[in-house]
Every structure is written in C-alpha cells, then in structure tokens.
Amino acid sequence: MSTQINCHLPWSGLFSLNPVKKNQCSHHLNNKGAARRCGSSSYGMHDPKIVFRELNLKVGDCFLDVGCGSGDYALCASKIVGDSGLVYAFDVSPMVIEGLLDRLTSQGVRNVKARVSDITCPLPLEDNCIDVCFIATMLHIIDLAKNGEKIFTELLRVLKTNGQLSIINCKKEEQPFGPPIHMRLSPTEVENTAKLCGFKKTNLIDLGYNYLITLKHPKNKTPP
Numbered sequence: 001m002s003t004q005i006n007c008h009l010p011w012s013g014l015f016s017l018n019p020v021k022k023n024q025c026s027h028h029l030n031n032k033g034a035a036r037r038c039g040s041s042s043y044g045m046h047d048p049k050i051v052f053r054e055l056n057l058k059v060g061d062c063f064l065d066v067g068c069g070s071g072d073y074a075l076c077a078s079k080i081v082g083d084s085g086l087v088y089a090f091d092v093s094p095m096v097i098e099g100l101l102d103r104l105t106s107q108g109v110r111n112v113k114a115r116v117s118d119i120t121c122p123l124p125l126e127d128n129c130i131d132v133c134f135i136a137t138m139l140h141i142i143d144l145a146k147n148g149e150k151i152f153t154e155l156l157r158v159l160k161t162n163g164q165l166s167i168i169n170c171k172k173e174e175q176p177f178g179p180p181i182h183m184r185l186s187p188t189e190v191e192n193t194a195k196l197c198g199f200k201k202t203n204l205i206d207l208g209y210n211y212l213i214t215l216k217h218p219k220n221k222t223p224p
C-alpha cells in the first residue's frame with residue numbers, strides 16, 4: 001500500500017541549526033515552561049518530503065529515530081507507519097524526552113515510544129526489530145573515532161535483514177550556523193566507519209545545508 005507523504009508539522013523551529021527560523025518552536029512560543037524541554041530540530045532545514053522519500057517507510061514498519069530532539073521526524077513517521085507500525089524516538093536528554101512525551105500526549109499519538117537512551121550504550125531494543133533507523137544532525141556530537149564501531153554494530157543488531165540506516169549530517173563546510181567545521185563529518189568519514197561493520201552506502205543525497213546518506217548491510221553475512 002503506498003502512503004502519501006503529507007505531514008508538514010506546524011512548526012519548523014531550529015535552535016542552533018536553522019539560520020532563519022531560530023526559536024520558532026511552537027512549545028517555545030506557546031508555553032514558556034515547556035520551552036526548556038523542547039528539543040532542537042533540523043526538520044525545517046530541508047524539504048521533509050525528500051527525506052521521507054529516501055526513508056521509504058511503509059505502513060506497519062518499525063522506525064527508530066536516535067537523537068530525536070523535538071521529535072518532528074518521529075511524528076511524521078508515526079503518520080506513515082500507522083497504527084500497525086511503531087516508532088521509537090530515543091534521545092540522551094531526559095528533558096527532551098519529557099517534552100516529546102508531552103507533545104505525544106497532547107496530540108493523542110499512540111504509536112511513538114519515546115525513551116531516554118544514549119547511542120553510545122546498548123539500545124533498549126530486541127535484535128532484528130527495526131526496518132528503518134534514522135539519525136539526524138546528531139552524529140557530529142559523538143566521538144566517532146572512539147565510538148563509531150560500537151554504534152554501528154549496535155544499530156546492525158537492531159536492524160532487520162534488509163533494514164536501512166539513513167543519516168542526515170551537516171555538510172562539512174563553513175556555515176554561519178550549526179556546529180564548527182572540526183566537528184562536522186563528511187559522507188566519506190561516515191561511510192568508512194560504517195564499512196568497518198559491513199555496511200555499504202546505497203545512496204547519498206544533497207539536502208542543501210545537510211546531506212543524507214543511506215547504508216545497508218547484508219545481515220546474513222558477518223562483518224568483514
């Protein structure tokens with residue numbers, strides 16, 4: 001069954017990333033108490049339709065968003081996967097997850113499970129349960145040289161056979177916003193680390209300020 005992607009959320013706020021729509025989060029505007037808990041989002045930096053076309057989510061799929069921030073992508077994914085699907089939205093910040101849980105409750109969303117979870121630690125998920133794993137504008141925060149292999153091994157564990165891993169990163173170039181250039185990761189740096197665990201790049205898309213790299217793993221084979 002094909003699903004039309006029509007899930008523009010009412011805001012596209014971005015704290016430290018978006019050069020234009022800084023601090024436009026609806027929580028921020030409507031509820032000062034909630035403002036502190038509203039995670040940042042890259043959702044408004046690019047056309048989410050391009051992102052979700054690449055994610056290729058289907059009704060009934062299980063989607064994992066690690067470092068979910070405000071949860072904009074998770075909420076959009078929840079509409080696509082529907083009641084027969086499931087979305088896991090993980091973030092290391094308890095405050096961010098608290099804000100997302102408020103959002104899910106106020107919108108009556110039942111198919112998103114928001115949890116505090118650190119990507120450098122074992123994920124609270126069973127083996128082979130995720131169709132699409134997504135990480136947006138978060139990997140630059142992690143020391144990939146130190147933790148990269150551990151992270152990709154863990155993502156591989158939770159991905160189903162033929163599951164896909166899609167990662168959005170800030171381009172490794174000088175920009176007047178976002179992380180400093182020394183923190184930014186090139187597609188090649190991501191690909192080379194993922195390759196250590198047997199992932200292969202299947203696509204690379206230019207999103208303007210960011211890029212989206214997609215990787216897959218032939219799970220029936222052991223890592224090289």
Ligand SMILES: C[S@@+](CC[C@H](N)C(=O)[O-])C[C@H]1O[C@@H](n2cnc3c(N)ncnc32)[C@H](O)[C@@H]1O
Pocket residue numbers: 017039040041042043066067068069070072090091092093096117118119120135136137138141142
């Ligand atoms: C720049 S925000 C991106 C939010 C969202 N992915 C997006 O692009 O809209 C980075 C998020 O990653 C989370 N984060 C940082 N380190 C993390 C870790 N080790 N494990 C899980 N989440 C982490 C932060 O709390 C923050 O919410």
